[in-house]
Amino acid sequence: MDTNKLNRILDLMKEQEVPQMIISDPMAIFYLTGKKIVPGERLLALYLNINGGHKLVVNKLFPQEKDLGVELVWYDDIEDGVEILSRFVEKGKTIGVDKTWPAKFLLRLQELEPESKFVNGSLIVDAIRKVKNDDEKQLLREASLANDRVMEELIPLTAKGYTEVELNRIVRGLYEKSGHSGVSFDPITAYGKSGADPHHVTDGSKGKRGDSVVLDIGGILNDYCSDMTRTVFLGEVSDKAREVYEIVKEAQQRGIEAAKPGNRWCDVDFACRNYIEEKGYGAYFTHRTGHSIGLEDHEYGDVSAANEEIIKPGQCFSIEPGIYLMEEGIGVRIEDLVLITEDGCEVLNKFPKDLIVVPME
Ligand SMILES: [Mn+2]
Structure with a gap:
């Protein structure tokens, strides 16, 4: 296990x-042990105790060659x-469990440990995962630079007459x-009206001259996620669309300037x-501004009006007004994506x- x-x-x-x-979330277990175990419906549980004696309860179907430090x-x-897991649990004491632990395991443990109080332990793991160490920062930087290169390759392809579904496949490639x-x-590859619908599902539509194209894409590089959006226009851009574009761009810049410790x-x-x-478009910005990111694209921590937590160095999140x-x-x-530094942020x-404006043939 990673001692730090x-x-x-x-x-x-x-x-x-x-x-x-x-801890049951396989990604949280990977975060700590460096080992990916995908247990499906089977029990996988990392038991932590502040006095030591940590255990990883794992099915024999997943043999481990490497020493995981635990x-x-x-079983x-x-x-x-769960009964085997319960042998390590300290009777009558509070137990933190992950927010996504299947009820079939939690209910069984509650039956075996009627004296214990159960609380959401994810709040603790997520708070730690939210502040990246130096290795993680470097991996996030590299992932975003690679994402920039994918975006560069993708943009000219938006004017080639592909359907959204075809473009989606191209992005994956x-x-x-x-x-x-x-x-x-x-990936979101949405032309015109599709891009104006935040719940749009990629379909067979094609772009036409003057359309906006929302390209919201991200990949996983060395286990870390990238996530970026650019909006381009096909062949030409209307005055209205240009106005809206410049407002979003300035809004996003203001978000970046506000992304600093203490705020x-x-x-x-x-x-x-x-x-x-x-600028009069408040009713048309219908979602939160962003989300925390790391091993997973959407990690715990929203950039939203409801999150009054103080920003700390090492945190990484998206700023994506629309x-x-x-x-x-x-x-x-x-x-x-931005990575919070000691006095501001680094835009990844x-x-x-x-x-x-992407030229059309
Ligand atoms: Mn995002």
């Missing part, structure tokens, strides 16, 4: 009076894994050929939203944000 990450978690457990915890406890398909293990979410996460949202409201005009068929979103995406 583990110690940060144990310290927070002490602070929050959670003496023991069961004692392994094996098989005919054994009651671009990540594959540039060393990514996959996409970090289903709150909601201040970044306000910086973007206040400007868009001032304006969506359904009737005019104009959708504009601009997104970069270097791809330019000046308005691009």
Whole structure:
């Protein structure tokens, strides 16, 4: 196990009076052990105790060759894994469990430990995961630079007459050929009206002259996610669309300027939203401004009006305001990832944000 990450978690457990915890999220287990185990419906549980004696309860179907730095406890398909796990639990004491632990395991453990209080342990792990160490920062930087290159390759292809579905497949191919293990979410390649609908599902539509094209894409490089959005225009751009584009661009810049230690996460949202409201488009910016990112594309921590947490160095999140005009068929979103430094932020995406009109053949 990564001792630094583990110690940060144990310290927070002490602070929050959670003496023991069961981590079941495979990505959180990977974060700590460096080992990906995909247990499917089977029990996988990392038991942590502030006094030590950590265990990883794992099915025999997943043999481990490497020393994970934690004692392994094996069970098989005919054994009651939760009962085996419960042998390590300290009776009557609070137990933290992950927010996504299946009820079939939690209910069984509650039956075995009726005296214990169960709390959401994810709040602790997520708070630690939110502050990146130096290795993670470097991986996030590299992932975003690779994403910039994919965006550069993608933009000219938007004017080649591909349908959204075809373009979506092309994006996946671009990540594959540039060393990514996959996409970090289903790419959005939305022309005109599609881009103006935030819930649009990629379909067979094609772009036409004057359309905005929302390209919201990200890949997974060396386990870390990228995520960026650029909006381009096909052949020409209307005055209205240009106006909307410039407003979103300025709003996003204001968000970046607000992304610094001491400010709150909601201040970044306000910086973007206040400007868009001032320009009369407040009703058309219908989502939060961003989200935390790392091993997963959407990690715990929203850049939204509801998050009053103070921004800290090492945190990494997206800033992605947008304006969506359904009737005019104009959708504009601009997104970069930022990494918080001691006195501001580093914008991880270097791809330019000046308005691009893609020449049509
Ligand atoms: Mn995003």
